[in-house]
Amino acid sequence: MRETPLSTCERAAVLAAISRGVRLDNRGFLEVRDINLSFGKEYGSCTVTLGETRVLAQVTCEVVEPRPSRPNEGKLSISVRLSPMAAPHFESGRGNELMDELQMILDRNIKESRCLDLEALCIMAEESVWQLRVDVTVLNHAGNLGDACNLAAVAALRHFHRPDVSVEEDGRVTIHTFEESEPIATYMKKVPVCLTYAFFIIDENIHMLMDPSEKEERVMSGKLVVGLNPHGEITSLIFPGRVLLSKKDIMNCIKSAFKKAKFSAEMIQNLVDEDIVKRKSSVKVDGFAKNLISDTVYASHMVKKTIDKGQNFKFQVPRESDEENGSLNDEMDEDINDEESGDDNSDAKPNKSDILWRIQSIRQASTKDDDATHSMETDGESEEEEKKPKLTAQDLI
């Protein structure tokens, strides 16, 4: 199947709406679609929905020989698959640009950031180690696959439990079943989060949106994909497209990304831990059959939200629409200023930006940058967070 061509009308509509401060799905510019995680019956299988985008990640393990260069470390491999089910123009078995990009994002964020303690996967040095394999399958493509794939892979890895092993003195290795001995959780030190910012150039003004939908992705001039963890480390940064941004703008993106990453990481942690506690307390696991959210449920939720908003709106004095003014830039600046001021309050160190730039320049190799870790750890301790001890997808907005 060929991809449906994008008409000039659709392109113009997206751009015109954005220049008026509206998005086609009635979201705010920095509003992320609802995120929902559900876990399967087995450990390490997780489906993530980001609006109508849907991604399944499944972790499996096997015993292999370690690399000679790293004899006491386990292996981790990640593979992305875009099935024709996700969008009719994806062909199975044949890679494309998008797939390579997703593969790169996941490799950098999860593998190269070394967020997983691979030494814990060692059974016998130089002899046998566990190899974890993460299969990420895109089930529906409705934009922003990078964030969704990252979320699914990380949640699945955190959720995964491998069988216990015992090594006898004579070197015999016994792998115990889950019934014989408690399975062992993977140890993930830092939760990597991926965030996408889309940029649109309209009449020489740059407009920035978060979490672009599929149509927006096809129209946008460029995007910035930041992979980071709440400890203040940037694990990947890709910036494709034809957009020129000043250093300050990228800085602002990264600053706001750190705030959002903190919420996102905590959400993953809470949801995964909650599910594991439920399993441990031997509650019957429902699996996907009960937990999956269908698109209809999501759509009716959105419709209901709008109608409720409309009902509340009735009781207020009707506000003048700023439609005709199209004062979008002010809005955008406000957003960025807000974030700036927020950051300045919470973070007293003056040279934070310098440190951040250093992180970015050394990209994924930055994991041992202690300075950066300290400087960013003070970040994001805003009042908002204390008010809401339990995070849901809504809080990310």
Added chain:
Amino acid sequence: MDSDITESLYIVLPGDQVLRFNPEENRDRIFIGPGLRWQDNVVRATKPGMLKKNGKNLYFVDTHQKRYIPQKREFVIGIVLKKKGDNYVIDIGGSEYATISYLSFENASKKTRKEMKPGDLIYGQLLVANKDMEPELVCIDVYNRAVGMGTLPGDGIMFTIPLHIARMVVDPQNPFLLMMGKQINYTVVVGFNGRVWIKARTQREKVAIMNAFTMLELMPLEEAVDSIPMFFSGFSVHLREDM
């Protein structure tokens, strides 16, 4: 769609026998719509869905479907892809591209030919649609008049809806469309291929109308109609004074 009452009969699965029909014995003629096939004097379903029947003995299966299968005489919205000789290649959402001759527009001649750019939208009628041939569009009726067909202006907004919703709103007397018209001035063009083109005064109004169509998928028609005012004020769209 016909103004006659369409009654929903029951749910069928592919292969289910719907009715027996022998043209030599049965005097009353029946019409078989999409999702049904007549073979060996038996009509069977080929799609899962709700079997419906309208007053003119037309039977069809209404199913949730996103992929369009071209049918002769249906009105569709297409996207111009390229020019190929004397024809334009048009995407109408089917498995194959359709073509339209540059002469099949109102007042078009070899001298004054219709010029279209790739990416333009076109509203036309299918002249040829069968499984072995490329579909062909025309923008004129048998009397060489445009009757509303032709290229659509670029300042509207185009989006896709499921086919059964498109069949529902293709009726100009549809209460949902009328109710929206009471609130907002707008122009709507619905193609049988699930593409809808809308033009309204402001961007916010266009976006609101576009999102309102999702309500039809989720709730009964009456409820959707009742929810429109609330839905629009949720989009902070100014309602007309007379409401």
